[in-house]
Amino acid sequence: MKQRWILPAAFGLAWILGGIPAEAQSPRPTFALQAGGAGHEENNLHVGLASGFGFAFPLTPRLAATVEIDHWSTESRNSFGKLRQGRLAVTPVLVGLRYEFRGNGYFVPYVVAGAGYVGTRFRIGSRVLSPPDTTVRQNVRSGGAGFLGLGASWRLSPLWEFFSEIDYLIRTAPGRTITRHPGGALSQADLWVNLHVVYWKFGLRFLF
Numbered sequence: 001m002k003q004r005w006i007l008p009a010a011f012g013l014a015w016i017l018g019g020i021p022a023e024a025q026s027p028r029p030t031f032a033l034q035a036g037g038a039g040h041e042e043n044n045l046h047v048g049l050a051s052g053f054g055f056a057f058p059l060t061p062r063l064a065a066t067v068e069i070d071h072w073s074t075e076s077r078n079s080f081g082k083l084r085q086g087r088l089a090v091t092p093v094l095v096g097l098r099y100e101f102r103g104n105g106y107f108v109p110y111v112v113a114g115a116g117y118v119g120t121r122f123r124i125g126s127r128v129l130s131p132p133d134t135t136v137r138q139n140v141r142s143g144g145a146g147f148l149g150l151g152a153s154w155r156l157s158p159l160w161e162f163f164s165e166i167d168y169l170i171r172t173a174p175g176r177t178i179t180r181h182p183g184g185a186l187s188q189a190d191l192w193v194n195l196h197v198v199y200w201k202f203g204l205r206f207l208f
Contacts, residue, residue, distance in 0.1 A: 027060075027064070028058065028208055030205040032203055033052075035049075035051045035202065036199060037049060037050060038050045040074060040195070040196070042082070042194040044078070044083060046077075049073075050070055052070030054066060062100045063099055066097065066112060066114065067095050070091070073089045076122075083140070084124050084177075086122055086124040086125045088122045089120065089123075092118045092147075094115070094145075096114020096147065097112065099112075107154055109150070109152045110153070111150050112165070116147070117144060118173070120173060121140075122138055133182040135179070140173050148168055149167030150166060152165075153205065160207070161204070164201070167198075169195065172196070174192060
């Protein structure tokens with residue numbers, strides 16, 4: 001009796017671990033939920049935990065248009081001529097093209113590239129400086145960015161696939177430090193914030 005279950009169990013395990021051939025499916029739109037980590041090149045910015053979602057719309061059997069929105073928040077530490085101690089929120093809205101290679105029918109590698117808009121908001125940790133009555137604030141401008149990346153997807157079922165991807169976000173943002181001195185006098189200093197980011201993400205895609 002036990003032997004009767006060996007073959008069905010083996011097929012079930014293979015389905016769970018191996019998925020189904022992606023090439024057996026026609027290209028379909030997808031919706032993705034993803035999470036990961038964003039590592040900044042700027043040495044006074046910490047790694048941030050990221051999350052987001054996206055859509056993909058097939059253009060050809062191997063090429064798809066992608067749209068995604070991500071968000072992460074990272075802490076900064078004091079550094080001369082750069083951001084002071086505080087928290088930087090980053091929200092990229094990216095549009096790109098994804099090209100899928102042939103793979104082996106289950107595992108499909110791909111490359112992606114595109115451009116978009118990166119929203120930023122910085123909150124300084126402490127605005128009070130020495131001497132007393134001296135305060136400071138900083139801002140980082142939002143603006144355009146480019147990105148490129150590579151990844152792979154693994155078909156789990158006719159409706160779901162797992163994916164993992166590494167993207168490189170290219171953005172250098174202008175910023176400004178505004179200091180209010182005793183007596184109300186203001187001084188301003190421009191700065192540049194390196195927002196080049198290596199973003200590793202993983203998640204699930206739902207196929208429509």
